[in-house]
Amino acid sequence: xxxxxxxxxxxxxxxxxxxxxxxxxxxxxxxxxxxxxxxxxxxxxxxxxxxxxxxxxxxxxxxxxxxxxxxxxxxxxxxxxxxxxxxxxxxxxxxxxxxxxxxxxxxxxxxxxxxxxxxxxxxxxxxxxxxxxxxxxxxxxxxxxxxxxxxxxxxxxxxxxxxxxxxxxxxxxxxxxxxxxxxxxxxxxxxxxxxxxxxxxxxxxxxxxxxxxxxxxxxxxxxxxx
Ligand SMILES: NC(=O)c1ccc[n+]([C@@H]2O[C@H](COP(=O)([O-])OP(=O)(O)OC[C@H]3O[C@@H](n4cnc5c(N)ncnc54)[C@H](OP(=O)(O)O)[C@@H]3O)[C@@H](O)[C@H]2O)c1
Numbered sequence: 240x241x242x243x244x245x246x247x248x249x250x251x252x253x254x255x256x257x258x259x260x261x262x263x264x265x266x267x268x269x270x271x272x273x274x275x276x277x278x279x280x281x282x283x284x285x286x287x288x289x290x291x292x293x294x295x296x297x298x299x300x301x302x303x304x305x306x307x308x309x310x311x312x313x314x315x316x317x318x319x320x321x322x323x324x325x326x327x328x329x330x331x332x333x334x335x336x337x338x339x340x341x342x343x344x345x346x347x348x349x350x351x352x353x354x355x356x357x358x359x360x361x362x363x364x365x366x367x368x369x370x371x372x373x374x375x376x377x378x379x380x381x382x383x384x385x386x387x388x389x390x391x392x393x394x395x396x397x398x399x400x401x402x403x404x405x406x407x408x409x410x411x412x413x414x415x416x417x418x419x420x421x422x423x424x425x426x427x428x429x430x431x432x433x434x435x436x437x438x439x440x441x442x443x444x445x446x447x448x449x450x451x452x453x454x455x456x457x458x459x460x461x462x463x464x465x
Contacts, residue, residue: 241384243377244391247411248400248461249280251454252429257421258397265297268417270452275305280413282308284392286322286346286383290399291332292427294325300341301394318343322388326374326399330357339364348374348382376408397427404461405433412443412459415451437464 251268252258260266269277281287282303289301302320303309309319320342325332330353339345345365349357354369361367370378383391393403403409414429435441442465446458 241381242389243380243384243408244285244388245411246380246391246393246403246409247280247284247413248393248403248409249277249413250395250400250429251415251417253417253419253421255420255422256429257423257426258395258429259296259427260421261423261426266419266421268419268454269415270417270454273415273451273454273456276415276451276456278304278308280392281321282312284321284390285317285388286324286391288324288326288391288393288399290396291325291327291329292398293394293396294332294336294338298337300337302342321392322346322386324348324383324391326379327353327357328374329353330360332357332361334360334364348379350374376402376406380408397429397431401430401433404430405435407436407462409461411446412457412461414457414459416455416457418453
């Protein structure tokens with residue numbers, strides 16, 4: 240069995256538990272100091288994973304923004320930017336997205352059925368890996384482990400966070416709570432309804448809580464109980 244990476248989930252949410260609002264523009268939840276903290280987290284990881292809806296909706300680049308952090312990675316014999324990873328069952332990913340045209344290596348996990356079409360569409364832009372009839376997160380982590388990924392940062396969205404937590408595959412959760420109330424029923428939530436390990440009575444171990452300007456950063460160890 241390959242060694243799976245350490246899995247760090249990172250999210251910013253409103254007080255009422257939303258990752259975004261329902262408008263077409265991305266809602267900025269963090270403040271500059273917190274974005275800088277997230278940039279350091281990216282610099283410290285080997286790979287960054289996001290769900291396809293986040294790619295389609297936010298069109299993010301997912302890079303290490305600070306030049307000194309990139310230089311430190313290169314000096315340590317690493318790539319300037321972490322490997323960028325996404326997953327899709329439908330394979331509906333436009334080659335125009337910024338994700339494919341920024342950073343260094345890019346990897347897509349999909350089903351065997353969708354893999355051929357996606358390989359054609361993303362030729363020269365990303366490696367496409369089929370993981371069978373469905374994209375299981377355990378198989379995905381095994382594959383990343385085989386590729387030498389020791390530390391994976393998962394940056395959302397809610398569907399992806401939900402699965403990592405429900406399947407007991409997250410080692411750490413860093414949750415930034417921003418002083419906003421979104422209040423849209425159709426906006427994406429940090430997690431969707433799911434059967435989480437231990438149910439609603441299980442208390443996760445809190446590793447740390449601190450303020451970053453007007454944001455509160457909470458760190459949990461989801462595999463450990465209080
Ligand atoms: N505040 C934050 O920190 C933060 C961070 C990231 C995102 N967001 C927000 O979150 C929202 C998107 O969240 P979301 O929950 O709607 O979507 P998401 O988690 O970004 O992506 C879901 C999509 O990923 C693919 N996927 C997920 N699990 C899969 C699996 N096991 N196998 C195969 N494919 C899988 C599917 O793509 P296909 O449909 O292609 O099959 C699925 O529709 C956006 O509004 C974004 O702005 C906020």
